[in-house]
Amino acid sequence: xxxxxxxxxxxxxxxxxxxxxxxxxxxxxxxxxxxxxxxxxxxxxxxxxxxxxxxxxxxxxxxxxxxxxxxxxxxxxxxxxxxxxxxxxxxxxxxxxxxxxxxxxxxxxxxxxxxxxxxxxxxxxxxxxxxxxxxxxxxx
Numbered sequence: 784x785x786x787x788x789x790x791x792x793x794x795x796x797x798x799x800x801x802x803x804x805x806x807x808x809x810x811x812x813x814x815x816x817x818x819x820x821x822x823x824x825x826x827x828x829x830x831x832x833x834x835x836x837x838x839x840x841x842x843x844x845x846x847x848x849x850x851x852x853x854x855x856x857x858x859x860x861x862x863x864x865x866x867x868x869x870x871x872x873x874x875x876x877x878x879x880x881x882x883x884x885x886x887x888x889x890x891x892x893x894x895x896x897x898x899x900x901x902x903x904x905x906x907x908x909x910x911x912x913x914x915x916x917x918x919x920x921x922x923x
Contacts, residue, residue: 789798795807796814813819842854 785801786798787801787803789796791797791810792807794810796810797805797807799805842850
């Protein structure tokens with residue numbers, strides 16, 4: 784039946800064909816999933832689909848929002864351009880790679896600092912020999 788027009792009337796949808804023949808359907812029978820089983824996606828102009836309706840959406844089609852970490856489990860480190868990595872992500876960073884900042888005392892071994900490594904021999908001497916009881920440096 785080619786529908787020429789339709790209207791609602793007392794709980795029914797009335798469809799009128801090209802021969803002006805009217806057919807009545809109870810609204811609850813027409814506006815159900817069974818009543819519209821093959822609705823083309825192009826006919827849907829509002830609302831939001833749940834994830835079950837778009838199970839294999841290509842990532843290139845995602846233009847907004849934030850992806851969960853479970854969606855990008857193998858992200859190459861070269862792709863990370865902003866933010867701060869959690870220390871668990873860099874557990875074995877060589878000290879030679881550190882070019883700024885200050886190491887906390889707990890990270891410096893007791894025997895690692897020697898007079899030649901300090902900026903001033905006087906500081907080095909204090910570190911090795913200490914101060915006298917009245918505050919003067921003892922040089923060796």
